Amino acid sequence: MSLETIVDFFVAYQRTAAIKAAVELDLFTAIGEGRDTTTALAARCQAAERGVRILCDYLTVVGLLHKDGRRYALAPDAAAFLDRRSPAYAGSLVIAIAGETNLQAFAQLTAAVRRGGTALAAGGTLAPEHPVWVEFARAMIPGGAFLGPLLASFLEVGAGGRMQVLDIAAGHGLYGIAVAKANPAAEIVALDWPNVLAVAQGHAQEAGVAERYRTLPGSALTVQFGTGYHLVLLVHFHQDLDPGACERLLAKVHAALVPGGRAVALGFIPNDDRISPPTHAAFSLSMLATTPGGDAYTVTELDRMFRDAGFARTELRELAPTSERVMIAYRAQT
């Protein structure tokens, strides 16, 4: 038992600020390229040498860099995930997780706890066409680039033949696009705010699937989905909604599916104890801070909502080798 444990919580925000500054300055890439002194790094990152020195020493203290004399090198995690030249580069995720809007939301967490929902103005990040979602779509590209193909393969969409797919809150679009790439007979309808869909369309173009890629601009809660879908993707989305809205959404999804069709919710789905697995359970706080009524719905809650919406059954799976969870809900065959 020690006060240091507590003080570690008090200063934890500085860890986020330091890694975010280093990502924004592209400091890790500069070090990976072999610039290992504060002089060389300051020149490359267009920063003051004194600022670079203090930041590099801090990053050494917290284990992201090594220091030998006056020279810095990347620790293995930083080399794998924070050097822009690495195929596993994930630096931009810091903007998705600790961007301006999220920092503001968490700065008002006490007020959010008092009222039981975000203290951000006008519905928080769920306000129509909130600019955070374009930023978010761009920042989440590394996640989608890795998880999209993993999900497509997990769902065995390649074996599916002709397949209509609705990608709700498509963001960067990389989940639907991965399905289109895995199955040349798949047609994707991507739903999101118009400014976000521009990002997704760019990716569809790059992936060479643009002629099988349609967009449906608007709110998932109000826009008409149409019918005849074999697969509906709900990636990191249902959690943003309050229970009532979530149920209405799932009912719309059910109605849009063909018999035997699947809805797939990927995201944070904690166990019923609400405290495990840690990453899934902890995510609930982000929904409290940023949305009026969102939550990391538990396995039982989400299953119940799917079944109340008319689905015949659900199954919970982990997207190995990650700890991401997917709940697959099946519309009855008849």
Next chain:
Amino acid sequence: MSLETIVDFFVAYQRTAAIKAAVELDLFTAIGEGRDTTTALAARCQAAERGVRILCDYLTVVGLLHKDGRRYALAPDAAAFLDRRSPAYAGSLVIAIAGETNLQAFAQLTAAVRRGGTALAAGGTLAPEHPVWVEFARAMIPGGAFLGPLLASFLEVGAGGRMQVLDIAAGHGLYGIAVAKANPAAEIVALDWPNVLAVAQGHAQEAGVAERYRTLPGSALTVQFGTGYHLVLLVHFHQDLDPGACERLLAKVHAALVPGGRAVALGFIPNDDRISPPTHAAFSLSMLATTPGGDAYTVTELDRMFRDAGFARTELRELAPTSERVMIAYRAQT
């Protein structure tokens, strides 16, 4: 090697926000008092039950609470340091470490690294009579209440007989007051901004040493100290200054001391490698974020500044059982 290590940095700010919200709501005290359900806690903390539930689950995930069914209890660290009824209560430190001004400063850390100093307006927290220092003085009371008597005893001031003491940047005043309590022949001069001195004077009154407690309002860099001091306290202060200002301050301190007098700098004093001990080294980033030119000066740098200012010698000590460091500088006997 895993992306989770990196994502832990990205979400670290949420740990600070959660513990800060819980302190502000006095949630830990409420749980310590035996309110262990979200219903009882919501009533006691004047918060929404849903907000309390999500916050308590998060605090359980990060180890500050235990959860058994739907009932919460304090983990040992939380019971010792975050329940207001505990003699070691230190919850208010979160305001000193992660108050509004610090959060704003760290939100602009990238800009601070670029320019090599705070991106806050007008000198950052060193602007004259910056309101943060009153907040800081109040928030640091638990630290001063614990460390003040420890420092007084460490310096053996009880054996000192008649003793003039200058407490520079006195803040809550508890270091000088501890000297006054340990030595009935000590007279304290407390220097700080006028609004901060009001806090210190209140504490001197409470401690029954008001008639031996004088205040000297103003900036440590410009106000006249007078002479004849046997002891000058510099607690968590020199680090805020750029090297030039620090040297000018220490020269003024030297001139104010009697021959054989001591100046005592307590604070973050890293080793010359600038990466150890971790807490000391990491503090440099706070000075970059919040001040134009402050730094966690190393052992060698601080020793050199003291000697350049005229001091005969210095010694570095740790304030056991804490990891706080003090550098004691001696004015020559003749």
